[in-house]
Amino acid sequence: MSEPMVKAEGVHKYFGRLHVLRGIDLEVEPGEVMCVIGPSGSGKSTFLRCINHLEKIDSGRLQVDGHLVGYRQRGDKLHEMRESEVAAQRREIGMVFQRFNLFPHMTALDNVMEAPIQVKGESKAAVRERATALLEQVGLSDKMSGYPSQLSGGQQQRVAIARALAMEPKLMLFDEPTSALDPELVGDVLDAMRRLAADGMTMVVVTHEIGFAREVGDTLVFMDGGVVVETGNPRDVLANPRHERTRSFLSKVL
């Protein structure tokens, strides 16, 4: 058996006195697409942000590809990683945000080229080729020289996906990538994600798109109140939720 790509064991997270994650246990296998649903405030974004150490966990163990996130273990002691080490870990993990967060002062192409050049120190020519190909893949070959403010929300989010992929990550995190989009723009973004899943990318997707979860997801996780209430095959969970909380949530969103 290969090692899981993500392995969370008893992960807790507090914001001050607010206990947001109350013991999360999860495993994501390489190539798996895990969709996470749950009511607002249940800690979905927080958990996702813990995976690439944008938030520090307060207890438990969180591993990505067999390595602790943000810490090194020496004997039975944990040592905090230096900034450079955390940055090196994050290079392997792509993240796509609800509000895109493209760099507004750079063109679409420059947005995609920025990190490989600045972080990995790759040559401009090689990166340009890869970035162009990525933007073509997400259907934006005619928008490369456009600035984010000149693109629609859907186009911006596809640039953001290309930007994350340009770092050639082994894991992609999506935090409600289509929630800020007009309904008619959602499809193009989901198509891009569907293609990525078909290419075998390991993905954790927080989403309200139940259809996408059913069709593309290998696993569906329902979170509520900082715990995983239910997890399983999306079709099973959606058709026959085992828990009352899952049932009542689904009855509201379906």
Place this chain on the structure above:
Amino acid sequence: MTETDTAEPVRPETIKAVPVRHPGRWVSGAIVLVLAAMLVHMLFTNPNLDWGTFGKYFSQKEILKGLVATLELTVIAMAIGIVGGVVLALMRLSANPMLSSAAWLYIWFFRGTPVLVQLIFWFNIKALIGDISLGIPFGPTFITWDVNSLVTTFVAAILGLGLNEAAYMSEIVRAGILSVDEGQTEASQALGMRRLKIMRRVVLPQAMRVIIPPTGNETISMLKTTSLASTVAFTELLKAGEDIFNANYKTIPLLIVVSVWYIIITSILSVGQYYLERYYGRGSSRALPPTPLQRLLRGNLTTFHRRPPTPAVPRNPEVGGL
């Protein structure tokens, strides 16, 4: 679809109405015209203004030397101010309490004392520290310099103006940095970028849009504040003029010479600011209007003061409300 939708649109008749009269505008216009005429008359007939002397000294060598010294002082003091301001702003925003309180203390002190006092202080620095020595702190010294040979009047002026400016610039830079959305830093972190690189490549370029306009203001203000250096015997533009009118008593014409030079440089700086703002505004949601030069080349100077009819940058029709 009805036929009128697809047919060539017929423009409805334009309303023809008698415009509202504005008698007040005529009266106020007349008053302004009369006052302007009186001013022009005074400018040309008052013998004390002495335009002959103005012409004689406007491009005289001593004045031009003073002008160059003023420009040097402005550029170097602003350079110190901007670099120092960025460093101080980063210190204040740093998580290290030693750094942030040191920056706070610096800003508190330099904003709390008049710049003229600081200038005079630097001019008299010899009285405070005597000589500067290089060596091990509290241990033996290797080399010693005479402070007066290090801190010339030029250096005193630069230190006084530049260090004071850094305090003000740091607040401007800090406001600029804080104006950049936190999502930008998070996205950069998620891409594996490190703090300094995020600052240099992502945050500061965006902060520039907020930083440039007040910095232009500061530069123009600095140009004129350099005249304070005349009080510590540094020969800049004002001192050059003073030296001349102290000899020939033609005070007013020489003050006008000096003032006209300040106005000319200020005007040039304003144009420079306009183009810098355009550069750092690229990619902003509002379309950039063409520059005056572009308008000139297109030959439609008539729209000089109006917004251009079509945005210079084509916008995507499907831009949604974000």
